Amino acid sequence: MRVLDEDRLAECAVALSSQLRLADTARAFDGVAREYHTSNETNRILRHMRRRSIAALRRHVPAGSTLLDLGCGPGTDHPEMVRAGYSVTAIDASPAMAREATARAASMSAAGRPMVSCHPIERLQELALEPFDAVFSNFGPLNCVHDLTDVARQIHEVLKPGGVLVASVIGRVCPWEIALYLSRGDVTRAFRRFARSPVGVPLEDGTVWTRYRTPGGFERTFVSAGFARRECCGLGVVAPPPYLSAFAERRSSLVETLLDLDATIGQMPLLRRLGDHFLVVLQRG
């Protein structure tokens, strides 16, 4: 019988637990896939954030470019990407989300229709794709990967030299969340994002395993993989996070003002490091 040494056993245990977490996360998103696009579209905070991430994509990626969308969900961004003139390939680990995105693609005209597959970001290289001009990942798929260093290496491989990654990533320091939960006396929830290990975030009946990132830590990982930072701003620095959508409907004019302010304040030195998400653009060397 072959005896595994302790290091090898520890590696196997880590690999197994990250696969189990990915399966949990995909199952949780399966459970909400049917209504996800509608909840994306009806949430005014998300709509505002989405406009900003798509605007960054358009600023850095010219029409006619090939684009890989990582963790595409139900394909809410795809009509806008096609209108911008991109040729879109998309992956998502949740079979139900990939089905929703495929159905959305089928409703578009054949020319420029996105190609969607159910596939995890962690195994990008297995797809043996032709290199892309740009990679996009909106609203946190990169928070769900276990080994960001390895994923950064795979994204580098799948980009052409000079190609860009545009990603919105869930941040660690969300001022609204800290203030909200401290005011309710819930210190654990107020600082939940400060955990270094993955946090099991409930989503309906499932669990999304999430690693909260700081812009600095995220950028350093990609710089080590051969990227340079092009820009970074905060999303939801002074505006509330998207899960406060009911509050946003009750106080719509206040929230619209905060969302407009957010677009300016989220660019300011130091403040841009805060927020529910951060939006980062990195360029492959």
Ligand SMILES: C[S@@+](CC[C@H](N)C(=O)[O-])C[C@H]1O[C@@H](n2cnc3c(N)ncnc32)[C@H](O)[C@@H]1O
């Ligand atoms: C918050 S949703 C965002 C979806 C979409 N980008 C959007 O803007 O609506 C996160 C998506 O990432 C997917 N995801 C999470 N972890 C993933 C992984 N490791 N590989 C591929 N997709 C993943 C989920 O299934 C889910 O559809």
